[in-house]
Amino acid sequence: GLNDGDLYSLAIAAVTDVGGHGAPAVTSVRPRAATRLTVLSTVHKVHAGHKVALTGRLSTVTGGHSIAGAKVRITPKFANGGTGHAVTVTTDSFGVWAHAFRVTRTTTYVATWVGNKATLPSKGHRKITVF
Numbered sequence: 001g002l003n004d005g006d007l008y009s010l011a012i013a014a015v016t017d018v019g020g021h022g023a024p025a026v027t028s029v030r031p032r033a034a035t036r037l038t039v040l041s042t043v044h045k046v047h048a049g050h051k052v053a054l055t056g057r058l059s060t061v062t063g064g065h066s067i068a069g070a071k072v073r074i075t076p077k078f079a080n081g082g083t084g085h086a087v088t089v090t091t092d093s094f095g096v097w098a099h100a101f102r103v104t105r106t107t108t109y110v111a112t113w114v115g116n117k118a119t120l121p122s123k124g125h126r127k128i129t130v131f
Helices: none
Strands: 008-012 025-029 035-037 051-060 071-078 087-090 096-102 107-113 122-130
Touching (some): 035 107, 035 122, 051 107, 051 122, 071 096, 087 096
Antiparallel strands (some): 008 025
């Protein structure tokens, strides 16, 4: 099979039944693995000002292989369309990340992995409601 992240060159040429053939078309492709980025919390509703710990895992869709050392950006998005201060976390050897936020209003936390040479980007989110 093909290896994710490796570069492969392909050439295709047409051949007719009378012996003629056209110039080959040449292209390169680099297959990348699809990824899954989860965002979890132990609570979904909190009082304003309380801290909420978010955790997640970055892995490949096929096989569930961990993606270690990845930079995941977590951006708070508010109901009014505004965004809060984004933070960047690094996944551990199991593809797991964690960060605590002090929640002052209902917020959806969006985690983003931009991908790399061998993997595709992915996003995950978790809404925390303030009451």
